[in-house]
Amino acid sequence: MVNRAHILAPALRTYRGKRTDPDRWGTWLPRPGDILVCTPPKSGTTWTQTILAMLIHGGPELPDKLPFLSPWVDVDLGVAAEDVKTALEAQTGRRVIKTHTPADGFPIWEGVTVIAVYRHPLDVFFSLRKHFANSADLALDDPRLQCVSQSFRRFIDGDADPEDFDFDTLATLTTHYRETVCADRVPDLKLFHYADMIRDGRRTVEDLAEAGGIDADAALIDRVAEATSFGEMKANAASYAPVGGTGFWKSDANFFDSASSRKWEGELSDEEFELYRTRVDEQLPDKPARAWLENGNGSATVE
Numbered sequence: 303m304v305n306r307a308h309i310l311a312p313a314l315r316t317y318r319g320k321r322t323d324p325d326r327w328g329t330w331l332p333r334p335g336d337i338l339v340c341t342p343p344k345s346g347t348t349w350t351q352t353i354l355a356m357l358i359h360g361g362p363e364l365p366d367k368l369p370f371l372s373p374w375v376d377v378d379l380g381v382a383a384e385d386v387k388t389a390l391e392a393q394t395g396r397r398v399i400k401t402h403t404p405a406d407g408f409p410i411w412e413g414v415t416v417i418a419v420y421r422h423p424l425d426v427f428f429s430l431r432k433h434f435a436n437s438a439d440l441a442l443d444d445p446r447l448q449c450v451s452q453s454f455r456r457f458i459d460g461d462a463d464p465e466d467f468d469f470d471t472l473a474t475l476t477t478h479y480r481e482t483v484c485a486d487r488v489p490d491l492k493l494f495h496y497a498d499m500i501r502d503g504r505r506t507v508e509d510l511a512e513a514g515g516i517d518a519d520a521a522l523i524d525r526v527a528e529a530t531s532f533g534e535m536k537a538n539a540a541s542y543a544p545v546g547g548t549g550f551w552k553s554d555a556n557f558f559d560s561a562s563s564r565k566w567e568g569e570l571s572d573e574e575f576e577l578y579r580t581r582v583d584e585q586l587p588d589k590p591a592r593a594w595l596e597n598g599n600g601s602a603t604v605e
Contacts, residue, residue: 304391307332307411311487314406319468321377327408329387330375334413335396337514339372342478343402343470344429345421346496352542353507353530354398354417357516362529368542372398376408379544403467404481405488416488417513421496422596423475424566424578427457430470450569458581472578476585479595484588495598503527 316324332338337354341347351372356362364371371393373386390397401408405416421429431453448456460471467474483493492513499506504527511518518526528534535542566575586592 304331305333307334307336307413309409310412310489311410313408315404315464315481317403317407317464317467319466321379322403322468323378324376324403324407326376326378326383326386329373329383330390330397330399331387332411332414333397335415336411336413337396337398337415337417338408339398339400339417339419340405340482341402341419342421342426342475344426346419346494346499347400347402348542348544349499349530349535350417350419350494350510351398351400352535353510353526354514354516356526356529357507357511357514357518357522358396358398361522361525364541367540369544372400374400374402374544376401376403402478404478405491406481406485407464410488415490415492415514417492417494417510418482418488419494419496419499420479420483420595420598422564423472423582424570425496425564426470426475427454427472428566428569430457451571451574454570454574458577472581473585476582476595479586479591484591495594497600498598503531 318324330336337358339347339350339354341350348368352368355364355368355372359365359371370389373381373390375386390399405418431450457470458472460469460473462471462473462477463469482488483491494506494509494513504523507523507527507530508518510516511523570578582592582596586595
């Protein structure tokens with residue numbers, strides 16, 4: 303009999319959106335040892351999933367494409383829920399699952415490791431712009447494809463509606479951070495920041511192996527670090543991007559943008575940057591928490 307993870311605490315809230323479907327949590331029946339990657343969009347989710355999957359499977363040669371091994375469990379991207387459930391149940395070892403839902407939107411399971419990754423909100427905004435431009439199903443007049451100043455105001459001024467949580471805003475991002483990190487809901491949460499991760503890719507693989515309780519020697523760390531470099535991920539995007547190879551994206555390779563930080567430099571006016579500062583200060587009044595969301599473990603604070 304398969305050992306199921308015991309629920310320590312139920313979900314506190316339901317999040318849904320155009321694609322997010324909370325009923326699809328039922329496609330995953332957690333087992334002790336499973337890993338849940340819980341991040342806001344465009345914060346290093348796919349990269350983190352890939353590293354963990356390769357570590358669990360003993361190297362870069364994965365038995366299937368990443369989205370099948372490590373599904374985005376609570377979203378409908380055109381794959382039947384029953385197919386997702388069948389594929390997950392067929393995996394006999396540890397599994398890696400993805401969600402963009404904050405931690406108050408799913409149960410806390412005993413023995414399931416939750417790894418959260420965050421990124422500077424302004425870097426998320428500019429990555430989202432390219433992400434939306436690469437989506438094959440967005441109309442040209444979609445507000446997310448407007449000029450920087452217009453789409454920036456939408457991002458900054460928008461709220462965080464749990465019934466429309468796919469409408470990405472600064473508020474949805476800070477809500478995710480507050481409910482996942484600041485609320486201390488998840489016992490032994492493993493916390494990563496994208497800026498720290500891109501600073502040293504090999505160290506990132508080592509740290510994720512430790513966070514996931516995965517036994518990995520130096521040779522495996524080296525192989526996974528090489529296979530998950532930005533260039534390798536982009537070159538093999540059809541195997542890693544969500545629903546890669548299906549035409550969902552105009553370009554699978556462009557799902558992986560630039561692996562960089564401080565994307566706002568030269569793009570936002572002083573007034574727009576000050577508006578961001580005002581909004582983020584309101585939403586995250588705790589200064590140390592806000593500084594970590596923006597910079598991770600880096601010493602310099604963006605002013």
